Amino acid sequence: MALLQIVVAGGGAAGFFGAIAAAMAHPQAQVTLLEASRHPLAKVRISGGGRCNVTHACFDPALLVQHYPRGGKALRGPFSRFQPKDTVAWFAAHGVRLKTEADGRMFPVTDSSETIVDCLIQAAREANVEIYTTAPIVAVTKSGHQFQLQLRTGETLPADRLLLATGSHPTGYQMARSLGHSLEPPVPSLFTFNVTDPRLEDLAGVSVPLVRLRLETPDGNRLEQQGPLLITHWGLSGPAVLRLSAWGARILHQARYRASLQINWVPEMTPEELRQVLVQTKGESPKRTIGAICPIPLPKRLWQRLTTMVGIAAETRWADLSNQGLRQLLQELTQGNYAVAGKGVFKEEFVTCGGVNLAEVNFKTMESRCQPGLYFAGEVLDVDGVTGGFNFQAAWTTAWIAGQAMGSS
Structure with a gap:
């Protein structure tokens, strides 16, 4: 029987976390992560002034959603399944301890974002995620139950499940639109x-x-x-x-x-x-x-x-x-x-409001309501939080839920 092919588009926080979650939850699947640039996790590397504000010490989902100008209502259910305390536990299980500052922001005890970058890359490798950099997708089509991803190299990669975790990059929006989704127009937030x-x-x-x-x-x-x-x-x-x-x-x-x-x-x-x-x-x-x-x-x-x-x-x-x-x-x-x-x-955050219309996504699985087998995580969605680790938390949560769901038939 052929291996289930799961492809993650985007090598940022949501992409890596989703790929790791999928590979760990569904070891029988082949998980491939495609990053367009040469260096994955670039935004993680420079976030929080190079310290990486991983999450926020707000452990009540009802209070947590109040920090999201857009998407808070949709995130209420997901946060009951994976919230900041789960993020803290996940990183601790992978050898990274977080500390809480007076204002609630949480950082690695090393005060270095490289700790988070190294952790995610190592966890992905240990979960047998295949990582390809300088591998931009130029077009996506669907034939039957399978997606066909056309790469700039000319290759075509098949995918039974596709996770779009492309952040606020126009290519990701273009792919979502080509697969039947509507977008809330992206505009800057946090400035x-x-x-x-x-x-x-x-x-x-x-x-x-x-x-x-x-x-x-x-x-x-x-x-x-x-x-x-x-x-x-x-x-x-x-x-x-x-x-x-x-x-x-x-x-x-x-x-x-x-x-x-x-x-x-x-x-x-x-x-x-x-x-x-x-x-x-x-x-x-x-x-x-x-x-x-x-x-x-x-x-x-x-x-x-x-x-x-x-x-x-x-x-x-x-x-x-x-x-x-x-x-x-x-x-x-x-x-x-x-x-x-x-x-x-605001150089530390680069947050955009807007993205894939939330009514078109099932937040129990992060699967598209328009296109079976298509999933979303992170900032490609019309979800954004205020400063303080909330945008990363939305990425971890939506990616984890997508990863759990993607291997299911």
């Missing part, structure tokens, strides 16, 4: 904001642990997020901005990345509580200068810039702060408006 504003000039590198952001596009769409913020040479970044960009990926794309951004620099206080703190400081330190004393949890350079921008000179004494100056300062600290004039790149 920084280009903001040119004198209040931020020369403050690159300054970070604030907690801000509240309110975004409004010209056509009236509104979004809100809070979290840490980082001032950069080109504008604003940090988890709060990245989350806002993920949830607002489509509306910001439609608005051509033009929007109004309101920043509350001290969201842990109500405006009245903030006013009381400023009034109290005025009473307790009347002879000290406003530039010298920052009574709220803001970096001093940012505090001095914001006070100066509302017309309060750094050498002004607290006793000389007028009621009007106090009102203007309160307004600036809680409702400062900034113009977003474009998007930057």
Whole structure:
């Protein structure tokens, strides 16, 4: 009897994990992985600043799905079968220990993505996965129950089961479409904001642990997020901005990345509580200068810039702060408006929203509802998470489920 031929298109996180899962679950099958480039797992290698943010320490599937702007509902079932604790256990079983950082992100204890890359390549080899690099697929057709994959070399490779784990590469989308699938148009997700504003000039590198952001596009769409913020040479970044960009990926794309951004620099206080703190400081330190004393949890350079921008000179004494100056300062600290004039790149993630329509995929098996024998995993689907290891987790989960299912008749 001929061996079942399982072919995985794509040598990234989802492709390798799916190939390994299939080979381990169905040792009677021949599993072949095709990667178009010379170097597989390239995105894993550079992710997390070269440390690889493998997953996130969120072990409740109901909470986990809340970190996915698109695809959360579809992932609820899959996460009940393979979630971050399973990822941790899988890597531990393959000799890689993960550690949890204060914000929940999980990395290998080595702090090196090479640990994850080496682990996946070794596990694939041990499971007898045949790995081919520089093997781009140029076309896919189906004849009877079998797929025919035409490679750039001119070869044609047969496949009884085909897993598309091609990420956001146009070739993968093209293959899905040629096999009867529709796509949600891919647009960028997880990006920084280009903001040119004198209040931020020369403050690159300054970070604030907690801000509240309110975004409004010209056509009236509104979004809100809070979290840490980082001032950069080109504008604003940090988890709060990245989350806002993920949830607002489509509306910001439609608005051509033009929007109004309101920043509350001290969201842990109500405006009245903030006013009381400023009034109290005025009473307790009347002879000290406003530039010298920052009574709220803001970096001093940012505090001095914001006070100066509302017309309060750094050498002004607290006793000389007028009621009007106090009102203007309160307004600036809680409702400062900034113009977003474009998007930057968040180099560690490269996430796209959009991809294969989720209604056309059975999330119990990751098999196509349009084409029997065709499976999907990872970012080729219209699934994306916020930053923090959630996109990798979606890749591990969908790939594992596809791998379990692909060998079944």
